[in-house]
Amino acid sequence: MPESPRRPLDRFPRRELLAGAAALAGLTTVGLLPGTASAAGQRPGAARGPAPTPGDTAVTTRVSARRALRHLRVLSDDIGWRVTGTRREHRAAHYIAGTLRDLGYTVELQPFSVPDKKLAELRAGGEHWQSAAATLGAAGRAKGRVTDLGEATEVTADLTGRIALFTRVPGKEQAQAQAAAAKGARAVLIVNVRSTTYPERKAATFFPALEAPVQVPVLGLAEHHGELIREGVRALSLEVTAHTGLTSHNVIAERRATRPNPGGRAVIVGAHYDSVPGSPGGNDDGSGTALCLELARATRRLPTQQDLRFCLWGAEELGLVGARHYVKGLDDAAAARITGCFQNDMVATSHPAADTYWLLSVDGKPNTTTTAIAGAAERLGYTGRTKGPAARGSSDHEAFHERGIAAGNFSWRGEAPSQLEPVYHTPEDTVEGNISLERLQISLELIGCAAYDVALNG
Secondary structure (H helix, E strand, O other): OOOOOOOOHHHHHHHHHHHHHHHHHHHOOOOOOOOOOOOOOOOOOOOOOOOHHHHHHHHOOOOOOHHHHHHHHHHHHHOOOOOOHHHHHHHHHHHHHHHHHHHOOOOOEEEEEEEOOEEEEEEEEEEEEEEOOOOOOOOOOEEEEEEEEOOOOOOOOOOOOOEEEEEEOOHHHHHHHHHHHHHOEEEEEEEOOOOOOOOOOOOOOOOOOOOOOOOOOEEEEEEHHHHHHOOOEEEEEEEEOOOOOOOOEEEEEEOOOOOOOOOOOEEEEEOOOOOOOOOOHHHHHHHHHHHHHHHHHHEEEEOOEEEEEEEEEEEEHHHHHHHHHHHOOOOHHHHEEEEEEEOOOOOOOOOOOOEEEEEEEEEOOOOOOHHHHHHHHHHOOOHHEEEEEOOOOOOOHHHHOOOOOOOOEEEEEOOOOOOOOOOOOOOOOOHHHHOOOHHHHHHHHOOOOOHHHHHHHH
């Protein structure tokens, strides 16, 4: 957290601090919640039995994937799309901030401006979807029967009162939209297609890049929504809204060290809570956000040599905007006091092939965070599940690396760091369809034990 008066420990009553200290002295009587593995036995998904430190045991007997899942359901199921700067993203920020305040943390909502955008909501039968919309398309409402024109870029049929549905022809979106509008279409839906780089990934919603204004709404649909429409939706309604003057927020929560910390050092555990348009962001990155909230609860009474800071970033999906805003606001002394940033982006996918827990640093070199995770994996018996460090940016750890702060991103992926689940960034990134409790539990234990080890031992 940027320079702020050091908070006294009276927010954490003495009996709570003593309870935390007792966790390191003897943990055999700690009750385990459903979804929490015993510290004494082999961990779910581990290759061998553990050899935990007392600090590891203090964490592993407290963290529960099932408890974290409650937060994830609020974020992904109840709030849903958390597009940067929108009302739903604000709801998520306030939910996160309220949860952390209730746990006794000092919480700051750090605002910053983000670009305007147009978004659409569609209704068909009992379904309710979101998609991106073209900036140069119209805002407003439209309703009508659907005419499927496939990959056409020219239209001869009369579309008066109809909604035109196209398959995207990259680079021809302007021709498709203009052709449909000229024939009387009330709106244009362009269904995205898969990239040639990652053909295994389903196509997400997109902002159609028009070269000139079109006088009707123009939407860029996800592949999944296109499939649903083509399976039998005959008519639908939609509304495009121009979102302007937008603000996003970072949620920064801190508890001070319980032991002398004259250097004011701090360990950061982070995730981003926004999602791309059209996606409820179950794994990306509701899972990382839920992990942070559960670890904040589990570690709030444990003794530490360093401050613990939980940072939930806004606007990651726009290009790490929130994390870079935070890092830019640190003076050199404040930046130097951060021991490491443990970033958690996509930590619970159920995709079978994404069975490797990757340790990712921007330059591929080990640092405080990746070394701590490797050590925790060794102690807990998870070494067969982890790989790295490997070189990979593209998440909020990159902002810290650029400032010379040790940082890593930790994530379930395939045999290579680029191999993500097929529903990445799509409407199908849901709790029911893309979350593994076992992988979420492993992530909680690895991040919790590693970050706590650094915070406890310096």
